[in-house]
Amino acid sequence: MKGNTTPMLIIIGEFDMEPFTEAITKETFLTWYPNAEMAVCRNAGHYPQQEAPVYVATVINRFLQKQL
Numbered sequence: 001m002k003g004n005t006t007p008m009l010i011i012i013g014e015f016d017m018e019p020f021t022e023a024i025t026k027e028t029f030l031t032w033y034p035n036a037e038m039a040v041c042r043n044a045g046h047y048p049q050q051e052a053p054v055y056v057a058t059v060i061n062r063f064l065q066k067q068l
Contacts, residue, residue, distance in 0.1 A: 002032045002033075003032070003033075003034070004032075004033055004066075005032075005033075005034060005035050006035065007035045007036075007037075007066075007067055008029075008033050008035060008036040008037070008065075009037050009038075009039065009048075009060065009063040010025060010029050010036055010037070010038045010039070011038075011039045011040075011041060011048055011057070011059060011060075012023075012025055012038065012039075012040055012041065012047045012048070013040075013041050013043065013046055013047070013048045014040055014041060014042045014043060014044055014045075014052065015043075015045045016044075016045055016046045017045075017046065020046065022038070023039035023042055025038055026038070027067065034037055039059045039063075041056065041059075051062055
């Protein structure tokens with residue numbers, strides 16, 4: 001896994017629990033995957049796709065557009 005150069009999008013909720021916090025994600029996924037991006041969904045917990053579906057869909061669409 002470590003060093004995988006495949007573009008990756010990580011969406012986390014602002015109020016998610018450990019080990020899915022913003023700080024831990026920066027220390028792990030963003031160091032392991034050089035082409036990873038993180039988006040923080042404000043006012044969401046562990047299920048941002050259910051708590052803020054329009055935001056999540058927008059972030060995914062923008063990420064995919066950059067990959068074309």
